[in-house]
Amino acid sequence: DIQMTQSSSSVSASVGDRVTITCRASQSISNYLNWYQQKPGKAPKLLIYAASRLQSGVPSRFSGSGSGTDFTLTISSLQPEDFATYFCQQSYSSLPFSFGPGTEVVVK
Amino acid sequence: QVQLQESGPRLVKPSQTLSLTCTVSGGSIDIGSYYWSWIRQPAGKGLELVGQIFTSDSTNYNPSLKSRVTISMDTSKNQFSLELSSVTAADTAMYYCASMYSGSYGRRYFDSWGQGTLVTVSS
Numbered sequence: 001d002i003q004m005t006q007s008s009s010s011v012s013a014s015v016g017d018r019v020t021i022t023c024r025a026s027q028s029i030s031n032y033l034n035w036y037q038q039k040p041g042k043a044p045k046l047l048i049y050a051a052s053r054l055q056s057g058v059p060s061r062f063s064g065s066g067s068g069t070d071f072t073l074t075i076s077s078l079q080p081e082d083f084a085t086y087f088c089q090q091s092y093s094s095l096p097f098s099f100g101p102g103t104e105v106v107v108k
Numbered sequence: 109q110v111q112l113q114e115s116g117p118r119l120v121k122p123s124q125t126l127s128l129t130c131t132v133s134g135g136s137i138d139i140g141s142y143y144w145s146w147i148r149q150p151a152g153k154g155l156e157l158v159g160q161i162f163t164s165d166s167t168n169y170n171p172s173l174k175s176r177v178t179i180s181m182d183t184s185k186n187q188f189s190l191e192l193s194s195v196t197a198a199d200t201a202m203y204y205c206a207s208m209y210s211g212s213y214g215r216r217y218f219d220s221w222g223q224g225t226l227v228t229v230s231s
Contacts, residue, residue: 043204043222043224044218044221045221046217087155089155089218095159095171096171101154
């Protein structure tokens with residue numbers, strides 16, 4: 001199975017900050033990497049698919065990059081509604097299409 | 109995008125079978141390119157894909173759960189269902205149904221989710 005890791009379990013930031021969240025795959029997954037945002041008590045929401053493609057309706061302050069094993073989600077200017085947990089997920093191989101453990105963006 | 113809604117018992121006894129149904133609205137589950145999926149999340153933990161169904165004859169299960177999982181679909185009701193047998197406390201989690209789009213260049217992602225239903229395994 002492909003294992004997904006996220007370098008930090010939490011990131012402290014202030015409104016207006018540029019925030020970077022990283023994700024690493026245990027083997028190359030090309031660009032088969034998706035990012036989701038989850039707020040407490042809510043279902044995850046797709047932000048980015050295929051490593052860098054913005055899902056329709058998602059603000060342009062969110063962007064994704066990377067290929068192979070290392071990926072990054074960037075929030076260019078953090079907004080109050082962006083405090084949440086962010087998960088990466090690989091869709092390269094067959095099931096289980098593993099998720100990363102999540103990175104929580106908290107108030108500095 | 110479609111809307112999804114989970115339903116089913118929220119309390120299941122150990123060793124029994126967990127059964128959930130997802131009702132899809134705003135689109136047909138007969139449409140191509142979509143895998144209808146079950147994902148679970150224990151409290152305070154990460155997400156785990158339980159399994160998914162494409163057509164009545166095409167299912168994919170998480171290898172770690174495969175021996176206990178059955179996913180089926182009822183196109184006449186626009187629903188798909190999960191059965192997880194021989195449950196233990198470790199199966200206590202929020203269970204989400206979701207649609208996974210499978211498109212060109214192998215792109216696959218979960219683009220619509222239900223609100224989730226918390227299932228507790230306890231006697």
